[in-house]
Amino acid sequence: xxxxxxxxxxxxxxxxxxxxxxxxxxxxxxxxxxxxxxxxxxxxxxxxxxxxxxxxxxxxxxxxxxxxxxxxxxxxxxxxxxxxxxxxxxxxxxxxxxxxxxxxxxxxxxxxxxxxxxxxxxxxxxxxxxxxxxxxxxxxxxxxxxxxxxxxxxxxxxxxxxxxxxxxxxxxxxxxxxxxxxxxxxxxxxxxxxxxxxxxxxxxxxxxxxxxxxxxxxxxxxxxxxxxxxxxxxxxxxxx
Amino acid sequence: xxxxxxxxxxxxxxxxxxxxxxxxxxxxxxxxxxxxxxxxxxxxxxxxxxxxxxxxxxxxxxxxxxxxxxxxxxxxxxxxxxxxxxxxxxxxxxxxxxxxxxxxxxxxxxxxxxxxxxxxxxxxxxxxxxxxxxxxxxxxxxxxxxxxxxxxxxxxxxxxxxxxxxxxxxxxxxxxxxxxxxxxxxxxxxxxxxxxxxxxxxxxxxxxxxxxxxxxxxxxxxxxxxxxxxxxxxxxxxxxxxxxxxxxxxxxxxxxxxxxxxxxxxxxxxxxxxxxxxxxxxxxxxxxxxxxxxxxxxxxxxxxxxxxxxxxxxxxxxxxxxxxxxxxxxxxxxxxxxxxxxxxxxxxxxxxxxxxxxxxxxxxxxxxxxxxxxxxxxxxxxxxxxxxxxxxxxxxxxxxxxxxxxxxxxxxxxxxxxxxxxxxxxxxxxxxxxxxxxxxxxxxxxxxxxxxxxxxxxxxxxxxxxxxxxxxxxxxxxxxxxxxxxx
Numbered sequence: 001x002x003x004x005x006x007x008x009x010x011x012x013x014x015x016x017x018x019x020x021x022x023x024x025x026x027x028x029x030x031x032x033x034x035x036x037x038x039x040x041x042x043x044x045x046x047x048x049x050x051x052x053x054x055x056x057x058x059x060x061x062x063x064x065x066x067x068x069x070x071x072x073x074x075x076x077x078x079x080x081x082x083x084x085x086x087x088x089x090x091x092x093x094x095x096x097x098x099x100x101x102x103x104x105x106x107x108x109x110x111x112x113x114x115x116x117x118x119x120x121x122x123x124x125x126x127x128x129x130x131x132x133x134x135x136x137x138x139x140x141x142x143x144x145x146x147x148x149x150x151x152x153x154x155x156x157x158x159x160x161x162x163x164x165x166x167x168x169x170x171x172x173x174x175x176x177x178x179x180x181x182x183x184x185x186x187x188x189x190x191x192x193x194x195x196x197x198x199x200x201x202x203x204x205x206x207x208x209x210x211x212x213x214x215x216x217x218x219x220x221x222x223x224x225x226x227x228x229x230x231x232x233x234x235x236x237x238x239x240x
Numbered sequence: 241x242x243x244x245x246x247x248x249x250x251x252x253x254x255x256x257x258x259x260x261x262x263x264x265x266x267x268x269x270x271x272x273x274x275x276x277x278x279x280x281x282x283x284x285x286x287x288x289x290x291x292x293x294x295x296x297x298x299x300x301x302x303x304x305x306x307x308x309x310x311x312x313x314x315x316x317x318x319x320x321x322x323x324x325x326x327x328x329x330x331x332x333x334x335x336x337x338x339x340x341x342x343x344x345x346x347x348x349x350x351x352x353x354x355x356x357x358x359x360x361x362x363x364x365x366x367x368x369x370x371x372x373x374x375x376x377x378x379x380x381x382x383x384x385x386x387x388x389x390x391x392x393x394x395x396x397x398x399x400x401x402x403x404x405x406x407x408x409x410x411x412x413x414x415x416x417x418x419x420x421x422x423x424x425x426x427x428x429x430x431x432x433x434x435x436x437x438x439x440x441x442x443x444x445x446x447x448x449x450x451x452x453x454x455x456x457x458x459x460x461x462x463x464x465x466x467x468x469x470x471x472x473x474x475x476x477x478x479x480x481x482x483x484x485x486x487x488x489x490x491x492x493x494x495x496x497x498x499x500x501x502x503x504x505x506x507x508x509x510x511x512x513x514x515x516x517x518x519x520x521x522x523x524x525x526x527x528x529x530x531x532x533x534x535x536x537x538x539x540x541x542x543x544x545x546x547x548x549x550x551x552x553x554x555x556x557x558x559x560x561x562x563x564x565x566x567x568x569x570x571x572x573x574x575x576x577x578x579x580x581x582x583x584x585x586x587x588x589x590x591x592x593x594x595x596x597x598x599x600x601x602x603x604x605x606x607x608x609x610x611x612x613x614x615x616x617x618x619x620x621x622x623x624x625x626x627x628x629x630x631x632x633x634x635x636x637x638x639x640x641x642x643x644x645x646x647x648x649x650x651x652x653x654x655x656x657x658x659x660x661x662x663x664x665x666x667x668x669x670x671x672x673x674x675x676x677x678x679x680x681x682x683x684x685x686x687x688x689x690x691x692x693x694x695x696x697x698x699x700x701x702x703x704x705x706x707x708x709x710x711x712x713x714x715x716x717x718x719x720x721x722x723x724x725x726x727x
Contacts, residue, residue: 008360009377011340123343147339150381155585161552162586165577166599166640180588187626188584195334198298202291203399204322204351205337212350214359215343 010215014119015061020128022223023116029230030054031109033237042236050233051104054111061119070111077104122146123215130213140205147196148189155188156181242267242290242403242434247304249285249294258285261458263304267436269402272429272448274469275438277455278481278659283438286455287405289313290436292321308403323352326396330408330657332388341378341391348399359398366398370424384538386417393424403434410441411657414538414685415723418444440659442485446470454480481660483688487724492691492716495671501528501563503648503679508548508558519544519556520703526679526696527710528562531670533690534683535722536700542683545700546650549681550576562647576648577641581656583633587625592617592636595625599644611642614672631662638669642676649673649680655689667693687723691716 030050037043051074058067081100088096120128122143129139159181168180247263250256257280265286267273275283288294295302296318306313313321326348329335338344345366349359367373372390380388389409396404406425410418422444428435429448437445452469454462472480474489484490503526511518519541526532534542548556551572560567560575567575580586589595596608612618615635620628625636634654641649651670655663663686670693673680681698684690690697691711697719699706709715 008342008363010342011377011379013379121340121343122338123340143338147337150339154381158580158582158585161547161578162580163588164552165550165573166586166588166644167574168588168598184585184588188582191584192334195329195331196337198293199327199329199335200337201297201318202293202322202325202327203337203348203395204319205347207319207322207351207353209353212353212356212359214346214350214356214363 008214010123011121013121016057016119017220017222018226019217019219019223020116020120020124021132021217022219022226023112023120024128026053026226026230027109027112027116029233030112031106033233034108035105037237038240041240043240046233046236051108054108054115057115058111061115063115063118066114066118070107073107074104077107117146117149120146121215123213124217127213127215127217131217136211151192152185152189155185155192159184241269241309242436243305243307244286244289245305245307247289247306248302249289249304250301251285252299252301256458258282259300259458260285260289263458263460265453265460265463267434269434270432271450272425272435273437273451273453274442274445274449274466275436275453275455276440276442276482277461278661279440281455282458283455284407285458287327287407287436287438290403291325291327291405292316292318293327296321319351322348322399322401324401325403325405326399326401328389328392328396328404328406328409330411332385332392332412335392336380336388336395339380341380341383342376344380344391345376345395345398348395352399362398362400366394369427370394370397384417385412386414386420386538389413389417390420390424393421397424397428401433403436404428406435406437406439408439408657409437410439410444412653416537418685422448440483440657442483443487446485454482478660483660483663487687488720490688490691493667493693495531495674495693495695495711499527500677502526503528504561505549506559506561508545508556510544510548510553510556512544518703519548521545521558521705524698524705524708526681526698528679529674529677530679530695531674531693532679532681532696532698533694534681534698534700535685535690535719536706539702540700541703542700543652544703546578546652546681546683549648550578550650552578574644575646576650577644577646578650578652579634579637579641579654581652581654583630583637584626586637586640587633590624591622592625592628592639593621595636595640596643599640601644608643611639614676615639615642615669631658631665634666635669638673642673642678647678649678651680651682651684653683653685655684655686660688663689664692670694687719690719 030053033046034050055067055071077100080096085093085096085100125146126139126143163180244263244265247260250259260282275286277283285294288298289306292313294300295314302314308324336344337347342363345363346359349362367376370390372394375387375391380391410421413421425435425448439445449466451466452464453460470485474491477484505521505524505526508519508521508524536542547553548558549560549572551569556569560572587595589598593608597603609618612621615638617632617635617639620632625633628636638649654666667689670680670682682694694711696710697715698708699722707718709718711719
């Protein structure tokens with residue numbers, strides 16, 4: 001049977017062969033420590049590493065444009081913090097300081113999440129969830145989210161083209177523009193959702209017996225390596 | 241054996257459209273049966289009764305029984321019905337659940353909880369049978385419509401139900417994908433499966449069907465053995481509102497364009513990063529005020545040409561000259577207009593009139609009224625565009641282009657999934673546009689539409705112009721070669 005498994009070809013999105021659970025764990029690690037972790041001491045070493053980590057993953061996965069885009073965002077944030085912020089006083093200082101602070105804390109976790117979603121196929125994700133004994137009722141809606149990201153992207157692009165051709169891209173009235181974009185998008189997504197669930201139901205989704213999953217996932221040496229790397233970060237998180 | 245006993249059905253909260261009245265029908269095992277009739281005649285509803293979506297998913301008032309080997313389908317949960325009845329739907333974009341093709345083929349079997357080894361074996365043998373090993377392990381979003389539909393058929397086949405129900409499966413397919421579809425139905429027929437097909441395009445089914453059921457206003461009007469249906473005369477078929485079983489006999493309405501100058505497209509080069517659908521045209525001359533059918537296989541560059549022409553592709557540096565006046569990409573955004581396949585994407589406002597007004601530089605209500613009148617839309621002036629029928633929405637989109645003074649209209653498969661009557665309406669619209677002196681390009685796989693209204697044919701292949709001809713007697717012969725003989 002193992003021979004059969006290896007000859008069946010699946011779509012492969014990840015360049016770095018890691019288990020989805022590892023990616024999930026790293027996402028949790030980065031976002032938790034970046035958002036709620038303390039600063040100072042040993043953490044001054046950990047934080048920059050955690051900020052760089054998602055960018056490194058993107059680079060290693062050949063996702064150049066995403067990596068560059070996020071790196072530029074980082075750069076802008078730091079530039080603001082170093083140049084503009086000291087010049088401001090009072091309320092403005094507070095507002096900009098808070099905004100920059102929130103972004104630098106949240107962005108790394110967000111990028112890691114982006115990496116997780118863009119390098120994991122639905123089947124891998126479902127398999128990972130099942131291995132962690134997450135109930136079907138939670139796994140199914142989450143797998144639908146994976147199916148919907150690209151769908152929304154396609155629909156949105158079509159609507160943007162349609163608006164361009166009508167010459168209503170200029171910001172004559174921002175609220176109207178938003179309405180023009182969102183209303184058709186919602187309509188078509190609702191319709192797609194309806195057809196999609198009809199199709200899935202006629203193929204037996206929701207049967208009470210246990211589903212089989214032919215997608216195989218498992219931990220390898222790389223996963224162990226990443227877990228080991230994460231340990232000092234967590235130790236620092238709890239001690240400092 | 242499937243048995244429908246005295247079925248009456250009406251959709252909840254809706255009109256009578258698509259409802260069924262006093263249906264009695266027995267479908268023996270192994271029969272390939274075609275359900276036909278005009279839009280809203282109830283053929284889709286009938287397929288939904290067989291796959292259990294009515295009453296388990298779509299709500300309405302249902303009386304009567306649907307029996308599958310003495311089991312009442314209506315009272316079975318959908319996941320039980322799924323073991324006996326597989327379904328293929330109209331829209332290839334909305335019937336895959338996973339994102340990669342291999343998982344998709346396995347999806348139905350996984351839901352039944354079959355053992356892993358068996359699923360893998362089935363996926364492999366199905367892929368081999370349908371000749372689609374090259375499609376395994378792909379991201380489904382990156383596949384063409386025809387390939388998606390192939391995956392849909394194969395995934396039904398992998399779960400191996402004895403009955404297969406298809407609801408307008410060829411609507412969005414080009415000729416070669418339709419040919420593939422026919423081959424897949426052929427395989428099912430050989431395997432002894434019962435196949436129920438609701439369909440408007442009939443020509444590809446001619447050699448497959450055993451029986452034809454013609455519905456009208458929710459009733460079974462005629463029930464023919466296949467041979468009798470195929471022998472219906474051209475006029476009889478037209479009176480019934482059916483598209484022809486034999487494309488060659490479809491009546492040709494000659495349209496010629498008086499030569500009014502030309503539109504020059506120069507330097508149309510474009511490549512997607514994935515090397516697909518690239519366009520490579522140095523120079524192309526289109527007849528002004530013509531109705532030009534753009535034909536070609538999937539990936540021939542039809543949509544790319546349309547997008548470049550409309551100025552939607554930033555990296556296409558082509559220039560269009562109308563009577564010598566050049567238009568660059570940005571200028572073309574207001575010279576050309578594309579009526580998209582899914583017209584819902586391009587209607588934004590709350591009334592038809594407002595829809596006209598946002599496209600105009602300055603308000604001119606008499607102009608709006610004139611255009612709406614011409615397109616038979618005046619009575620819908622205050623209606624919400626989304627509340628209109630599909631054909632009316634399409635006309636609203638055309639009207640927005642006309643009021644804003646566009647010279648070139650591009651229609652992307654305006655007749656996919658339409659019955660004869662609605663197809664003829666689109667043909668009339670195109671003639672109207674031509675009479676107004678505008679040029680239209682129609683990307684289409686619909687032979688019947690082309691011979692009903694087009695004046696010229698532009699045949700693209702591999703991103704270049706294969707041939708270009710006007711639809712005179714010789715041109716018609718070439719068109720027939722492409723559509724009919726190439727089958």
